Amino acid sequence: MKKLLIIGAGPAGCMAAISAKTNHPHWEVVLIDKNTRICEKLRLSGGGRCNISANVSIETVIEQTPRNGRFLYATLQTMNPIHIQQFFAQRDLPLVEEDHKRLFPITHKADDVANVLLKELQLLNIKFLFNMHIQQIDLQNRLVKTADDILRFNHLIIASGGASYSNTGSDGLILQELKSNIEITPLYPAETPLVCQEALIQSKCLQGLSLQDVGLSLFIDGKRKKKVVHDLLFTHFGLSGPGPLQCSSVIGPAFEENKKVHVVIDCLPSVSIATLETMLHTMSLGEVLKHFKLPKRLIEGYELLSKDLSIVQFLKSWPIIVHDVRGFNQAFVTWGGVSVKEIDPKTLIIKKYPFVSVCGEAIDIHSHTGGFNITIAMSTGCHAGKFFTQ
Numbered sequence: 001m002k003k004l005l006i007i008g009a010g011p012a013g014c015m016a017a018i019s020a021k022t023n024h025p026h027w028e029v030v031l032i033d034k035n036t037r038i039c040e041k042l043r044l045s046g047g048g049r050c051n052i053s054a055n056v057s058i059e060t061v062i063e064q065t066p067r068n069g070r071f072l073y074a075t076l077q078t079m080n081p082i083h084i085q086q087f088f089a090q091r092d093l094p095l096v097e098e099d100h101k102r103l104f105p106i107t108h109k110a111d112d113v114a115n116v117l118l119k120e121l122q123l124l125n126i127k128f129l130f131n132m133h134i135q136q137i138d139l140q141n142r143l144v145k146t147a148d149d150i151l152r153f154n155h156l157i158i159a160s161g162g163a164s165y166s167n168t169g170s171d172g173l174i175l176q177e178l179k180s181n182i183e184i185t186p187l188y189p190a191e192t193p194l195v196c197q198e199a200l201i202q203s204k205c206l207q208g209l210s211l212q213d214v215g216l217s218l219f220i221d222g223k224r225k226k227k228v229v230h231d232l233l234f235t236h237f238g239l240s241g242p243g244p245l246q247c248s249s250v251i252g253p254a255f256e257e258n259k260k261v262h263v264v265i266d267c268l269p270s271v272s273i274a275t276l277e278t279m280l281h282t283m284s285l286g287e288v289l290k291h292f293k294l295p296k297r298l299i300e301g302y303e304l305l306s307k308d309l310s311i312v313q314f315l316k317s318w319p320i321i322v323h324d325v326r327g328f329n330q331a332f333v334t335w336g337g338v339s340v341k342e343i344d345p346k347t348l349i350i351k352k353y354p355f356v357s358v359c360g361e362a363i364d365i366h367s368h369t370g371g372f373n374i375t376i377a378m379s380t381g382c383h384a385g386k387f388f389t390q
């Protein structure tokens, strides 16, 4: 019997195993993880509720994937948000939609998502090797090695995840191990808060203040790289919340390359400058804030900045320098991984090594928060499990 080894039992590896056994029933499928159970990171996801997907089209998943999103066209034919909804509904865990089209399991428990996957893996007689830390991959001889064991494979699927929240098992080390044979793009934290050291942030006068649906543009060396309308939270160190997180996902190596990064906040994205100017002829800043239901505390922020900015600039184009991003221990995903240049997008097989495939966050692809990362993990996992041949 031919043997398929899968390194990593996150959503990508689990879905790869399910798809592999379904499409290649005569192969022995072995799922390896250094943890003692499947899906440790998924169990934390969505604050323990697992924002598993989004009720959107394939095009939207690609749009919401700032890093190499177009690579996913083929995998999303195999598994997309509709298939994910069907998969879980057929296994008695329907998904329910919340704001921003986000999908959650009806029970609001990430553990229930993991349990559906586990049950399916057991039904298909997938073999588990838990507590097994793969340290070396010998591609020439088709072997994977731990400190004490050597396992032979006919085909290998790498589903080892990225490098964020390494306490969940995904630490990126296996990608470093592959570096001598396969191009691995450098790893950086993504979907992570922005660190700003400006006096306004240091003063903490806005700490804890959140703004709904504000415009945020991120500039690198003066060029706009991202524009979003989403929520924002001022923290003691900088900016957090979905808007800043989305902005962080285009920063990657910018700080290492000594580039200058700043964001511009538009507190009133649906109000024109001309309208605002007219209003300010007869209204104070406090009255304008009240009119647009913006928090009164913004006045404290403006008082600190008023030497440098007019009220219109403050409300429509308020610049804040970004000095860094929070690290892997606070990043939802990883920028970087197996370079997409190495992978055939139709099969997810490594071109140089046709007996190796890769899926999930181990690939140099990441999406925004909102259910897109688990979607692409499952989509690429399902695709990798379907299309291997040797």
Ligand SMILES: Cc1cc2nc3c(=O)[nH]c(=O)nc-3n(C[C@H](O)[C@H](O)[C@H](O)COP(=O)(O)OP(=O)(O)OC[C@H]3O[C@@H](n4cnc5c(N)ncnc54)[C@H](O)[C@@H]3O)c2cc1C
Residues within 6 Å of the ligand: 007, 008, 009, 010, 011, 012, 013, 032, 033, 034, 035, 038, 039, 040, 041, 042, 044, 045, 046, 047, 050, 051, 052, 053, 132, 133, 134, 135, 159, 160, 161, 162, 164, 165, 168, 169, 170, 171, 172, 174, 331, 332, 333, 359, 360, 361, 362, 369, 370, 371, 372, 373, 374, 375, 377
């Ligand atoms: C706190 C948090 C919340 C999140 N919430 C959401 C959310 O709500 N919605 C969403 O879409 N995304 C969310 N994400 C992102 C999402 O969880 C990941 O993108 C997704 O889990 C990636 O799946 P994966 O299977 O590729 O990798 P992982 O889930 O990281 O799984 C990889 C597995 O490989 C194993 N492994 C790694 N190296 C080895 C080795 N050498 N030997 C053996 N095993 C190894 C690890 O132990 C791990 O179990 C969140 C991330 C975090 C950190």
